[in-house]
Amino acid sequence: MSFLARLGGGCQMNDIKKRNEIDSENVTENEIYIENVSYIPPLLEVQGLTKLFPVKQGIIPRTVGQVHAVDDISFTLERGETLGLVGESGCGKSTVGKSLLRLVQPTHGSVMFEGRDIVGMNRGELRALRRDVQIIFQDPFESLNSRHTVRKILSEPFIIHRRGLKAEEKQKDEQGTEAERKQNETLSPKAEREKKVCELLNRVGLDESAANRYPHEFSGGQRQRIGIARAIALKPKLIVCDEAVSALDVSVQSQIVNLLLDLQQEMDLALIFIAHDLAVVKHVSDKIAVMYLGQIVETSTSEDIYRAPKHPYTEALISAIPVADPTRRPDRIVLKGDVPSPIFPPSGCRFHTRCRYALPRCSEETPLLELATDNSSGGSAACFFWEDLKLPHSQTKEIASK
């Protein structure tokens, strides 16, 4: 709750309930009135999001357990803001990302986009939603149809959301110069699409000749640019970047990061940025949430989380960041013990099996994500002892200063 209050910009629990009730009457407007008080909901508000995947076993498959992929996660995101999502492989980052577009159906919880709960949306509403919310995947193969040329892939959004293009063009025309307007009017829909495709390709740093080629003819990184081009085609309000720059080499990565930052400014675009390169995450994010085994264990501003991590897992994570300096062998906090099972998560604090500060209490009680009330600019941590631990210890500090 405290976490929500902090990140949600003053949104209270009962407001949310009320909003749920009056939801349906106001779906077309972003502004919703509660007891005569004007209230603009945040762009995205996730409450108690949970996703359990059934685990099946046996010859006649029987559900024998559940993977706690995402377990009771809440956060909010404002327009134009970036939330970085980091954490161990398999901790549920992609599942959170996919839930926001209902590519996976959440088991519990609500995902409010501009005040509308996407969990109960029907097909038509979902299609409209996916104009505003886009996702870019870590594995470009998953998302690009290998039998289509790049031209076809990039034209598709304009064909599916035909109306949207018109509206947007009109708006642009009104602002454009006389000459531009003339030019646009004379273009046939097809030529117009072609122009858009070329613009998109240029925007993500690809040659226009790429339009004639197929995804398999590109390298992994080039395919990722195509994915980004498609995602920004309809000028969405939120893009989930699921390791979108992970496959890119640094110089292209920095171009794409700059591109995303530009687009963000231009279009007031909000981003959920999932990546394991913590230096990049820090660079693009306003705030960061650290996940461990399906839960958020710490949130903070991107500056503070590196300078002053509060949760022992965050500390270990930061200490493991490789540094581009071969003369330095970093002094890592090596996490001992097995990676626990998301099917039978450890009791109490889920990190206790690998935490070097764990005490008996940690396996018995569950620490809640609490607002950290120290001098720093806020943030919250789910650890009983964050205040006493006085993290980070020396090696983490050194890394943060690099």
Next chain:
Amino acid sequence: MALLQVQNLSVSFDTDEATVGVLDDVTFQLAQGETLGVVGESGCGKSVTSLAIMGLLPKPAGRVTGGEIVFGGDDLLSYRPEQMRNIRGRRISMIFQEPMTALNPVQRIGRQLMETLQLHRPQSNKYEQIEICVELLDRVGIPEPRQRLTEYPHQLSGGMRQRVMIAMALIHVPDILIADEPTTALDVTIQAQILELIEELQRENGMAVIFITHDLAVIAEIADRVVVMYAGRVAEEATALELFSQPLHPYTQGLLNSIPSLGGIPKTQLKTIRGMVPSFANMPSGCRFRNRCERAQQICAQEIPKYFGAKYARSVACHFWQDSVVDVK
């Protein structure tokens, strides 16, 4: 003697429109027990180089048009397909960049691992094989290994799939492990664990590693020597220490400058290399980096810079590499 010698390797691809030369005159060598890092812009030919070594260039589009790949005294390019099959997985193994392309989506993880295992230890029985698989998955840090064996690739997270691939490559420790972006899908703690595992295998078995990545920080950590590629050619080769302390090629310098630092100011523009990679269909003459290079002169358009043996027994393909030495000092 080098364990592996790639000499003047050139590779072309046929596309709908034309035949494009992708690799041009790529030369490097790998010593026993050594870790060679390969870095370079996306699309510069890192994966194609490793596929050529493995004899796995996509047929019929991809073809070697020149050079040799000498391993154990023989040119691998002269091997028949069944000879190459004997090399692959036994002497030279590869961890692929996109695990989904290497894993069979409709087959359980356990079945796929056991098929590979069957190749190397045909005498073991099914129960032993299951135990070995469990141990392997455990070693690469996969939780609930026994359960995972019964699952399909899509049920695993991206990082777990990548680790399954690593486990598969390590069933039999090869002479050379080619790891194509093996840790790209992994978080830093698991990445550290995998890097340690690879180093451990190297210490135990003298395995040599070609480590392809775009993460220069990982290169700094694991590589003895580094090859920097640009647009299908080698731009620079040096020991990791030399490369990071004194990059000689303008492209390498640009790369190192592009790394976001943890101490940097968030949400500011990062340094980049201006322009974009030329497409293979219309490569600039002379130095392929010239349209992006701040140091370019007329000669750069006229002559391909030779791969000089520069100072300190390192190599660089730039007409004006000496300027870099002055730059730094």
